[in-house]
Amino acid sequence: MSLRWVLLLWLSLLLGCTALTLPPNRPLARPVAFRGAYEEFPSGLRLVVHEAPHMSRVTMNVSYRVGATDEPSGKEGLAHLVEHLTFQARPGGEKAPRLASLLLASGAEFNAVTSYDSTDYFFTAPPEQLPLLTALEAERLRDPLRHVTEEDFRVARDVVVAELRQRYETSPEGAQQRWLHEVLLPSHPYGRTSGGTPESLQRLTLEDARAFVQAHYTSAHVVVVVSGPKPADAMRSTVTQGFAELTLSGKSGPSKPVRREPPPFPAESRARAPRVVRSGPVEHPRLWLVWTVPGLYSGMTPQAFAAEGMLNNRLATQLAREEQAHGSSVTLEVLDGVTLLVARVDLMKAEDAEDVADLVLDQLVDLYGNPGRLGGLTAAARSSLLTEAFRSLEQFPAREAARFLRATGEPDYVQGWPQQIREGLSRDLGPYLYKYVRRERARMLLMVPEQAGSGRATVAERFAPLAGPEDFGDEERSLPPGASDARQVARPPGLAQAERFILGNGLQVVALRRTGMPLLEARLWVRTQTPTTEGALSLSRLAVHGSYMSAGRKWYHGAKVGARTELQLREEGQPVLSVSAPSGNLVHVLEDMQQWMWDAEVELRPFEAVQDWQVRQLEREASSSDVLAERALLSRMFPGHPYGLAPGVEEAKRFTASQATKWVKEELNPDRATLLLVGDLPPAPKLRTLVSEMLGRWRGKGGRVEPPPVPPLPRRRQVVVLDRPGASQAELLVGVRWPELSAQEDAAASALVWLLEHRLDRQLRERLGLTYGVRVGHEARPRASLLRIRAAVERGAAAGALEQLLAELGTLEAELLPREVVELARWQVARGYDLRFQTSAAAAERLLELERLGRPPDFWETYPEAIAAVTPEAVQALVRKLGLGSEAVIILGDAATLRPQLESAGYPVEVLSRSTQPKQER
Missing domain, CATH: 3.30.830.10 (Metalloenzyme, LuxS/M16 peptidase-like)
Structure with missing residues (x-):
């Protein structure tokens, strides 16, 4: 709360x-006009160009009208696997670099996402890279799986299975979202698991993937949205030339774009569905209430967002007065054919579920039963959504623009979405709430903490750390000539x-x-x-x-x-x-x-x-x-x-x-x-x-503010187990201290963060199978800095994972990394640098950071120089400044299993329970 x-x-x-x-x-706010162009080519490919002079980068989204709902029965997860495989293609030939390596070398930030309704590939890059990147995306469409081998397929499938397990087996949110779909939409296209299951993925073959792309990776399935600072005509010409023959009609003549017929709206249930109870990885009982409301293609998405905001505020107000809940949230999942309005309440006790559910449902009755007040709430929701629409345009939402075009036929997202908001919320929301968000339409799922499980027995081992580029994966990571100068992509x-x-x-x-x-x-x-x-x-x-x-x-x-x-x-x-x-x-x-x-x-x-x-x-x-x-x-x-x-x-x-x-x-x-x-x-x-x-009339004089004292370094390493009885996973949270860092050291810290995360992920996840992912971060404060490392592992592997993690830090302290490895890390930091300032909100936070940390006004202008100057020697010197040997290691998990394992590995352990308040060390 x-x-x-x-x-x-x-x-x-x-x-x-x-x-x-x-x-x-x-x-x-002054009106914002759509400055751009739209074209539908004879091949069926559609192009939307958005001219945004304020942007420092160009953004492209290539959206394929194919998703999880298009997978053949028994081949669930195929769409997502194909997404991964396309990055393994080799457009230049059998021995040429993979598509992922070519994208990396361009200096672009890139990714992809597969949903129920579409598969989207997107990047953001310096504007001069648009011709190269357009050509690479055209290669993906031309031959998505070119020179992908059986071994490539096996490796990609293993990665997708690991990703799926991370999402659904170790993430409480992921598992519960999956169950919500299964419970709410049985036998419906949206009721299947997005991404499949480990079992369905293991049944897939490379031939399945090739048949899938042949059917769905065609020009007629594609919407390309590009936004950037160049003139719209120039960007349109670049994209048209890049896709070349892919824009032309085939032998049988012009093709029409593939039109979406979304899955049907779920049938109305005649009776209130019973509450479903399941056990899962939650710390407190969690109550979910879900309503199906019209999807994107209905044109009623603004009403869904308004309902989300109103219910969120009502729950926040009412539950704040109660002693039955830790907190609540309301979210939307907008799909083409249906939108899920999802309320989540974390309960004090499972026994309170019925009372809290009634309280939530009573808020809805109060909302649509009070038309006088509802008019003001609808107007406030309209104002809020219009402001958010403007905010989204700062970093043009190319993926949403593609979805909007498919749903409405309208390429002008800039004015079309705000207009949909104004029209949809021009009258109070009462009829919409009464029709779709009634008490009897709610579906309920109660999650209760799972019983103690044995977990997977994994013997803690000592693993030999490696110090060379082999720790950074098998994929090619060729960089362009001159990539040692990170200022190519990191700019003031x-x-x-x-x-x-x-x-x-x-x-x-x-x-x-x-x-x-x-x-x-x-x-x-x-x-x-x-x-x-x-x-x-x-x-x-x-x-x-x-x-x-x-x-x-x-x-x-x-x-x-x-x-x-x-x-x-x-x-x-x-x-x-x-x-x-x-x-x-x-x-x-x-x-x-x-x-x-x-x-x-x-x-x-x-x-x-x-x-x-x-x-x-x-x-x-x-x-x-x-x-x-x-x-x-x-x-x-x-x-x-x-x-x-x-x-x-x-x-x-x-x-x-x-x-x-x-x-x-x-x-x-x-x-x-x-x-x-x-x-x-x-x-x-x-x-x-x-x-x-x-x-100027604000009065008062507070006088000088003394800066905080320089924090002393911890005197020793401390390992603390915070007891979660019966938990099959152990979450490792490791903190290591630095003194306050200079600009040059801060840039080296950014490179070290990438190096450590990639290195540890390679060792603990890919080689040893101990974790589904590692997260590393750097936190700057006045007069101090903190390096954080977090990983979730099987509880039987906690001591081995901790030993490996600490050994990696020790190796970086003792040995210089190869220059090409540091060059790669430097390039990774540079690729994402501009994204720190892309919006007004981000720029405001960076300016505030200058004030809070006492940095000079030109700190961010000279930072690209600092990135370009990062060397192996600088990284090693920075590691040597870390308080190695005085780390704080906090492990959340089953103390009965973890304590003997850690002590056998030589770590003195302090155990805390939720009834033990952490005391500050002196």
């Missing part, structure tokens, strides 16, 4: 508030062009203009004193949220103009208010900020609501092993330091509204604040005047 639950309790009171003399409380993002000025009250303003879309991203960050005790951390949380809610009772425009607002305390315990809104609503955004900062009084009722929420949240977190694992890690990584603190229940209970008010007056002052604005902003003089008028 999040603070959103509490905020919604109060926002419902705001509709009656008197508005200020401001522009209308609705989304205000232009964040240093942001205007900076300081108001008379000390408020710092950073403004970056991005004129592509009528959007605004705002971040208000206040540098408060770093909390040094659990009590101080609890008070800051209470005071920040209490003061914001107190101001919000009187003034709140964000929800009415479709803005997305979030108030967080970041890692250092300092508040950041984030707002996404149409650019024409800048004055509304500033007005809300002004009212929050003007009103320092924390009122009793909002404070009590926040305090009640925080106490309940902390009590519930005490039973979450994931939360406890994170706290155990941080307390051991940052011993005796504010970064290792966690708020406590008793501390949250003892504070008062007057103490919160005192904290606000001392800490939330303009001379400690920075306002970051990114997007379609007014000209500089007008912006300065507006910000000064709205926030």
Whole structure:
């Protein structure tokens, strides 16, 4: 459960508030026109071109009208396997590089996805790479499995089986989504498992794959969507030339595009279906309620999104008052023929399932039974969806544009989707809710924690680490000439062009203009004193949220103009208010900020609501092993330091509204604040005047904020088992400390993250079969950095996997990696660099990062130089800065099995249970 639950309790009171003399409380944004072209070729191939001058990269999506619903009976998983196999093709000949290697060498970020309804291949790359990449995608269409061998097929099938097991056997969400389809849609095309089963995959042959592509990988099945900064005519010409004869009519004349006849809408059940109960990999009982509503081809997708938002808000409001649930969410799965509206509630006890289900279903009755209020809610949903539509256009959703074309025949997604929103939500949602989201149409699935299982017995071994390029897979990874210069694809993002000025009250303003879309991203960050005790951390949380809610009772425009607002305390315990809104609503955004900062009084009722929420949240977190694992890690990584603190229940209970008010007056002052604005902003003089008028009267002087002390390094390695009795899997979470890193070291850390993840995945997953995947990340904080490694393994392999992981780090410390391996890692970092800044929201976060970490304004402009300078020596020097030997290892799993195994391998073990609160190391 999040603070959103509490905020919604109060926002419902705001509709009656008197508005200020401001522009209308609705989304205000200049129209966005479709600048592009559409063509349907004689071969049946369709092309949509979208000109987006604001984009730094070109994006292409090649969508094939074939998915899991098109697989022959008994050959489930074939569509997904074919997707993998196409990357193994060798367009240039038997000994030539594979398609995946050619895409990698281009500097593109690329991937693919197979759904029930389509298979999509997509990439984003520097604009000058469009001709090459178009030619490669044309080769995929021309001969999808060229020179794919039986051995290629076997390896790809094994990878897909492992991916399937990861999705359905180790991921609670994946397994439950599969069961929802099976329970809700029996004997329906959407009721089969997307991706198949290990058994169905093992039955497939290379000849099955060849027959499948011959039937479905044709020009008439394809929609190509390309978006980029070049003129539309130039991109259209490039794509047409690249696909060449694939755009022409065949021997029998022109072909019509393959039209989609989606699977039928499921038949209506005459009686309420009984609740289905299953056991599975969940920590708490989980209740699912699902409704089938019309799919994409119905044209009623906006209504489905509006229903999702309304139900989500209602559940958040109601369940916040109850003691029966940890939290809830509502999501949509939009398919061509049907959409699934899915509500999920994590229960305290399985016995409460019926009561909570009734509470959820009562919300629906209240919604469509109150037409007066429903009109306002529908208008708010329309505003929110229109704002989200603008936000999506910043990084043009090429896959959604292809789906929209197939469903509507309309190539103009830019104006077509917003128009569908306006028309679909032009009247209240009552009739739609009554028809499709009634109580009796709900289908229920209750997941209860599975009983203890034995798991797979795997003997822990010591594995010899390797130090050469052989650790990086079998596929060719040829790079283009000059790839040692990562600046070919990693380019300065232009964040240093942001205007900076300081108001008379000390408020710092950073403004970056991005004129592509009528959007605004705002971040208000206040540098408060770093909390040094659990009590101080609890008070800051209470005071920040209490003061914001107190101001919000009187003034709140964000929800009415479709803005997305979030108030967080970041890692250092300092508040950041984030707002996404149409650019024409800048004055509304500033007005809300002004009212929050003007009103320092924390009122009793909002404070009590926040305090009640925080106490309940902390009590519930005490039973979450994931939360406890994170706290155990941080307390051991940052011993005796504010970064290792966690708020406590008793501390949250003892504070008062007057103490919160005192904290606000001392800490939330303009001379400690920075306002970051990114997007379609007014000209500089007008912006300065507006910000000064709205926030210049914010008064107060907080004085100097002392930076957090340098965190001491942990003194020793610690291995902690957080007990999950009977769990067949063990989740390893390993943290290793660095000091604060320079720009050059940060770039080397990015390369090391890729190297470690790829190396460990190769060793633990592909060679030894101990895990379905490894995740490595780098987290920068003021005065410290943290390397995180996470992997899920069979519990019998925990000690062996840990030994292998630590041995790999030791090898990187002791031996230089080959230059070509580091060059590959550097290229991988460079390929994704531009994506860090693609949207206004991403740019705002990167600017905020500069402020939080005290980095210079040109940090991101010079970062490509730092990437290009990463060498084997730099990587080794960075590894030697790690606190090797003082790692924190947190393992979530069955302590009765794990402890003896780990101790036999020489690791002293501390066992924690959910009733044991992690204490900070001193």
